[in-house]
Amino acid sequence: xxxHLDFESKTPIYTQLTDRIIAGIAKQEIxxxxxxxxxxxxxxxxxxxxxxxxxxxxxxxxxxFILNHRQKGVVVNPDGVPKADVSFQKEMKEILHPLIAEAIxxxxxxxxxxELCEEIFTSYVHKEES
Amino acid sequence: xxxHLDFESKTPIYTQLTDRIIAGIAKQEIxxxxxxxxxxxxxxxxxxxxxxxxxxxxxxxxxxFILNHRQKGVVVNPDGVPKADVSFQKEMKEILHPLIAEAIxxxxxxxxxxELCEEIFTSYVHKEES
Amino acid sequence: xxxHLDFESKTPIYTQLTDRIIAGIAKQEIxxxxxxxxxxxxxxxxxxxxxxxxxxxxxxxxxxFILNHRQKGVVVNPDGVPKADVSFQKEMKEILHPLIAEAIxxxxxxxxxxELCEEIFTSYVHKEES
Amino acid sequence: xxxHLDFESKTPIYTQLTDRIIAGIAKQEIxxxxxxxxxxxxxxxxxxxxxxxxxxxxxxxxxxFILNHRQKGVVVNPDGVPKADVSFQKEMKEILHPLIAEAIxxxxxxxxxxELCEEIFTSYVHKEES
DNA sequence: GTGGTCTAGACCACG
DNA sequence: GTGGTCTAGACCACA
Numbered sequence: 001x002x003x004h005l006d007f008e009s010k011t012p013i014y015t016q017l018t019d020r021i022i023a024g025i026a027k028q029e030i031x032x033x034x035x036x037x038x039x040x041x042x043x044x045x046x047x048x049x050x051x052x053x054x055x056x057x058x059x060x061x062x063x064x065f066i067l068n069h070r071q072k073g074v075v076v077n078p079d080g081v082p083k084a085d086v087s088f089q090k091e092m093k094e095i096l097h098p099l100i101a102e103a104i105x106x107x108x109x110x111x112x113x114x115e116l117c118e119e120i121f122t123s124y125v126h127k128e129e130s
Numbered sequence: 131x132x133x134h135l136d137f138e139s140k141t142p143i144y145t146q147l148t149d150r151i152i153a154g155i156a157k158q159e160i161x162x163x164x165x166x167x168x169x170x171x172x173x174x175x176x177x178x179x180x181x182x183x184x185x186x187x188x189x190x191x192x193x194x195f196i197l198n199h200r201q202k203g204v205v206v207n208p209d210g211v212p213k214a215d216v217s218f219q220k221e222m223k224e225i226l227h228p229l230i231a232e233a234i235x236x237x238x239x240x241x242x243x244x245e246l247c248e249e250i251f252t253s254y255v256h257k258e259e260s
Numbered sequence: 261x262x263x264h265l266d267f268e269s270k271t272p273i274y275t276q277l278t279d280r281i282i283a284g285i286a287k288q289e290i291x292x293x294x295x296x297x298x299x300x301x302x303x304x305x306x307x308x309x310x311x312x313x314x315x316x317x318x319x320x321x322x323x324x325f326i327l328n329h330r331q332k333g334v335v336v337n338p339d340g341v342p343k344a345d346v347s348f349q350k351e352m353k354e355i356l357h358p359l360i361a362e363a364i365x366x367x368x369x370x371x372x373x374x375e376l377c378e379e380i381f382t383s384y385v386h387k388e389e390s
Numbered sequence: 391x392x393x394h395l396d397f398e399s400k401t402p403i404y405t406q407l408t409d410r411i412i413a414g415i416a417k418q419e420i421x422x423x424x425x426x427x428x429x430x431x432x433x434x435x436x437x438x439x440x441x442x443x444x445x446x447x448x449x450x451x452x453x454x455f456i457l458n459h460r461q462k463g464v465v466v467n468p469d470g471v472p473k474a475d476v477s478f479q480k481e482m483k484e485i486l487h488p489l490i491a492e493a494i495x496x497x498x499x500x501x502x503x504x505e506l507c508e509e510i511f512t513s514y515v516h517k518e519e520s
Numbered sequence: 521g522t523g524g525t526c527t528a529g530a531c532c533a534c535g
Numbered sequence: 536g537t538g539g540t541c542t543a544g545a546c547c548a549c550a
Contacts, residue, residue: 082236274550344496
């Protein structure tokens with residue numbers, strides 16, 4: 001899995017990193033139980049600060065995506081990722097609300113918006129599953 | 131239009147404010163050509179600094195939602211808001227991608243996600259129009 | 261002479277007004293000795309504040325474009341407009357410098373820039389004179 | 391690059407600053423990819439408030455002259471500055487129109503005006519290129 | 521009274 | 536140490 005970051009983006013690097021890893025899990029490029037590179041090696045690979053990788057891993061751990069075993073190192077949660085809870089529902093709403101409001105103002109068709117979501121959805125879902 | 135902000139939130143106050151105003155325009159609580167409160171009065175109303183309101187207004191102006199009329203003051207763009215362009219399409223994708231990726235990991239059904247979007251959409255669209 | 265102002269412009273109304281009057285003189289739509297409308301009537305015509313018209317007139321007077329006769333009212337300077345002095349030379353430079361610098365950065369050809377100036381020049385100069 | 395500002399001038403400090411930086415880019419004293427001083431250090435150097443510098447940087451960023459690299463800091467756009475678009479064409483016209491109108495009134499020869507532009511143009515263009 | 525500009529000082533997120 | 540955000544208070548130009 002190649003991780004490409006945009007250093008000129010408004011999104012913090014650590015957020016981009018967590019997003020990329022979550023995308024990898026969604027696409028099943030990384031599977032439960034699989035080992036992730038160590039903080040040190042990943043930082044060196046990408047060419048970013050240790051703290052930044054660490055912060056990304058901490059966030060993923062807090063969200064239940066990964067576990068930090070003293071021996072095995074960092075692994076994707078073998079039990080799979082925690083299901084969507086109330087807090088994630090709330091997060092989705094908080095993100096979608098302003099986005100959809102602006103879309104409406106800008107005359108984006110509901111149908112077009114839905115098709116965009118569809119498109120993104122299928123871009124992630126593994127073939128066998130769809 | 132009553133504007134309620136969450137001062138504990140991680141999203142900056144000025145962003146919340148722009149979001150609320152965009153929502154107001156989407157719901158047609160505020161219509162093109164209508165006057166918005168002055169920076170100072172809105173700041174006083176909400177209980178925040180005028181610079182914070184100013185920043186929100188500037189952002190809305192830059193997006194083409196509002197403009198500064200030398201006689202009327204701050205008004206919602208009478209020509210309506212600029213249609214979705216490539217840059218907004220890109221913005222939508224950048225927001226939706228990580229959200230949908232995480233949703234997939236968390237086992238959110240595509241159907242459920244779509245229904246959530248539907249629900250939010252209809253919450254904005256004016257009755258007569260839907 | 262019809263004066264059209266843009267109330268949504270960043271340029272102050274009084275500046276737009278002086279610019280329009282100077283343009284009128286340049287195009288010889290208004291000639292030396294000709295009477296301009298009174299502050300009061302012009303303000304009413306355009307639908308702006310008295311003070312604003314007054315400020316424009318004051319600026320034109322200070323630049324030597326118009327005179328304020330107690331009896332005749334406001335007239336275009338019968339002796340013609342004062343020739344370009346050092347101060348106007350300086351003003352031209354101060355305006356042209358940043359404009360040309362940005363034009364160079366933006367890859368505007370010197371030739372193209374010159375042609376634009378030519379075009380604007382001829383748009384003002386009276387036929388018989390060119 | 392030494393930046394000298396006129397604190398007595400009518401043009402806002404932040405505008406003077408952006409102008410000076412654009413001039414530096416035009417003269418190739420600053421090249422694409424090059425790092426600009428941090429907001430704080432530049433503010434300290436010039437002896438102005440950091441917010442004023444920030445405003446200048448934001449304006450340059452919005453115009454596409456510079457961007458904020460999360461690792462390198464503020465850098466001149468490595469892809470070069472965006473070419474002149476319709477909006478810049480319009481801006482040029484809005485600046486040149488009143489200037490040329492007044493020049494005509496003040497009996498400035500078209501030839502003289504052109505020579506002034508020439509002179510300013512060549513003052514920016516790098517020797518090797520002209 | 522309105523927004524524009526400038527200053528000053530403070531806290532936090534980021535890297 | 537960097538920029539982002541927020542507050543506060545001040546002066547001025549504009550209408």
